[in-house]
Amino acid sequence: MEQVLELKNIHYAYHTLEGETLALTDISFALNKGEFVSIVGPSGCGKSTLLSLISGLIEPEKGCIKINGKYQKESTTNVGYMLQHDELFEWRTIYNNVILGLEVQHMLTARTKKRAHDLLDLYGLGQFETSRPSELSGGMRQRAALIRTLVLEPDLLLLDEPFSALDYQTRLTVGDDIGQIIRKEGKSALLVTHDLSEAISLADRVIILSGRPASIKQTIPLIFKLDLDTPLNRRNAPEFKTYFNLIWKELNTDE
Amino acid sequence: MSNLSTEQQTYLLKHRRHKRIVVLSRILILLAFLLTWELTARAGIIDSFIFSSPTKIAACFFGMLLDKSIFLHLGVTLYETLLSFLLVIAISILVAVALWFSSKLSEILDPYLVVLNSLPKSALAPLLIVWLGATKTTIIVAGMSVAIFGSILSLYTSFTVVDPGKIKLIYTLGGNRFHALSKVVLPSSIPAIISNMKVNIGLCLVGVIIGEFLAARDGLGYLIIYSSQVFKMDWLLMSIVLLCIMATLLYSLISLLERWCLHRF
Numbered sequence: 001m002e003q004v005l006e007l008k009n010i011h012y013a014y015h016t017l018e019g020e021t022l023a024l025t026d027i028s029f030a031l032n033k034g035e036f037v038s039i040v041g042p043s044g045c046g047k048s049t050l051l052s053l054i055s056g057l058i059e060p061e062k063g064c065i066k067i068n069g070k071y072q073k074e075s076t077t078n079v080g081y082m083l084q085h086d087e088l089f090e091w092r093t094i095y096n097n098v099i100l101g102l103e104v105q106h107m108l109t110a111r112t113k114k115r116a117h118d119l120l121d122l123y124g125l126g127q128f129e130t131s132r133p134s135e136l137s138g139g140m141r142q143r144a145a146l147i148r149t150l151v152l153e154p155d156l157l158l159l160d161e162p163f164s165a166l167d168y169q170t171r172l173t174v175g176d177d178i179g180q181i182i183r184k185e186g187k188s189a190l191l192v193t194h195d196l197s198e199a200i201s202l203a204d205r206v207i208i209l210s211g212r213p214a215s216i217k218q219t220i221p222l223i224f225k226l227d228l229d230t231p232l233n234r235r236n237a238p239e240f241k242t243y244f245n246l247i248w249k250e251l252n253t254d255e
Numbered sequence: 256m257s258n259l260s261t262e263q264q265t266y267l268l269k270h271r272r273h274k275r276i277v278v279l280s281r282i283l284i285l286l287a288f289l290l291t292w293e294l295t296a297r298a299g300i301i302d303s304f305i306f307s308s309p310t311k312i313a314a315c316f317f318g319m320l321l322d323k324s325i326f327l328h329l330g331v332t333l334y335e336t337l338l339s340f341l342l343v344i345a346i347s348i349l350v351a352v353a354l355w356f357s358s359k360l361s362e363i364l365d366p367y368l369v370v371l372n373s374l375p376k377s378a379l380a381p382l383l384i385v386w387l388g389a390t391k392t393t394i395i396v397a398g399m400s401v402a403i404f405g406s407i408l409s410l411y412t413s414f415t416v417v418d419p420g421k422i423k424l425i426y427t428l429g430g431n432r433f434h435a436l437s438k439v440v441l442p443s444s445i446p447a448i449i450s451n452m453k454v455n456i457g458l459c460l461v462g463v464i465i466g467e468f469l470a471a472r473d474g475l476g477y478l479i480i481y482s483s484q485v486f487k488m489d490w491l492l493m494s495i496v497l498l499c500i501m502a503t504l505l506y507s508l509i510s511l512l513e514r515w516c517l518h519r520f
Binding site: 087 | 426428
């Protein structure tokens with residue numbers, strides 16, 4: 001199977017005047033094309049650091065990252081990154097927020113503009129193109145943030161607890177919504193979260209990290225026998241509880 | 256209007272009455288002040304040679320209006336204030352951007368900026384006269400010196416408190432530091448820049464008047480210092496009243512700009 005992402009023996013440490021804090025040790029895993037993987041772990045274990053490394057915001061101290069078979073630095077693949085907050089700019093309309101990435105990468109053409117309009121229409125934000133972010137609900141804002149990432153046509157999506165700023169009810173529906181959009185667009189995705197049920201409802205595979213310094217404890221493939229495999233349906237499936245208990249136990253046992 | 260409940264109508268009525276009382280009281284205070292001043296001056300309770308009187312000030316103003324000399328003084332002060340204000344805004348934005356780009360530079364320059372900002376700028380005016388001569392340049396530089404360091408510091412601070420998440424977003428979208436500046440830092444600092452302008456327009460006026468006290472042959476500051484020396488209190492007080500009006504108008508100009516920006520951004 002074609003690999004979108006490959007991490008080999010990644011080490012990373014933070015440096016302050018008080019000393020060195022090891023964040024990640026010997027992390028290796030791969031992500032296949034079209035696969036959705038969740039990474040769970042205790043808070044502060046370095047999950048977000050992992051995404052920053054993959055997106056190239058920071059560089060690993062040891063190890064290498066390959067995207068579509070090329071080293072991170074030489075890679076021309078667009079990596080989409082969804083942050084914890086939607087970070088929509090109030091001084092821009094929704095449409096202008098969505099094309100921000102295109103502007104930054106000098107990719108504003110008739111074709112990409114049309115794609116932005118199409119995506120907004122497809123995901124129910126067509127009538128809000130000229131609205132300001134504050135006029136939208138939390139769920140709609142998160143959708144606009146996803147579209148802002150999708151117009152850049154990324155092969156790989158990184159999701160850094162993108163639903164954690166929402167209230168519980170919105171969180172369930174938006175999680176369902178965004179999960180289905182990502183499946184529909186056929187994107188490979190890597191979700192970082194501390195919410196186990198979110199991880200199980202969305203992913204094909206769950207990677208469990210240990211506490212700081214983080215290393216991979218275990219990888220658990222998720223198989224649901226459902227006619228309509230959506231995040232919300234998964235939450236009602238009998239397998240859900242089994243997986244939840246399995247991961248819960250794994251997270252709470254010390255080696 | 257008919258579909259408003261009686262409670263809402265009473266509330267609105269109360270609100271209107273409150274507004275009316277505020278406006279009326281303001282006007283009454285001014286009238287009472289002017290009237291007391293005028294009457295006590297006429298009755299000889301206060302010495303009108305020293306304290307002047309509203310009618311004398313008005314007469315003086317109309318006299319200068321007729322011989323057109325007032326336009327020169329007003330125009331000069333306004334020109335010097337606006338020019339130093341615009342220079343302050345332009346230079347402080349440029350310097351603040353440079354400081355934002357290089358945290359090393361900002362750390363190096365920080366103590367100098369703090370010292371220059373705390374220095375009483377009026378102390379610089381005599382120095383400027385020696386260096387630049389008794390010219391308009393001196394006065395404009397004096398106006399700038401009062402505002403510029405504080406302006407740089409407050410703009411730089413507002414640049415640094417921009418939401419780091421929004422800057423991270425620019426990097427995740429493949430942008431660089433220039434994009435972070437043009438797409439995030441500058442647009443989100445517009446309210447800060449405008450409130451900075453509101454402070455600076457007043458400070459520039461202060462600096463210009465100080466400069467005119469020392470090194471001018473025209474302008475309101477010159478008029479004030481000259482009339483105090485020859486004991487023409489009508490001129491002096493008229494100049495102060497005109498300064499009040501000018502300061503208010505300049506401030507409302509910026510408020511207008513603010514409202515326009517609020518509409519756009």
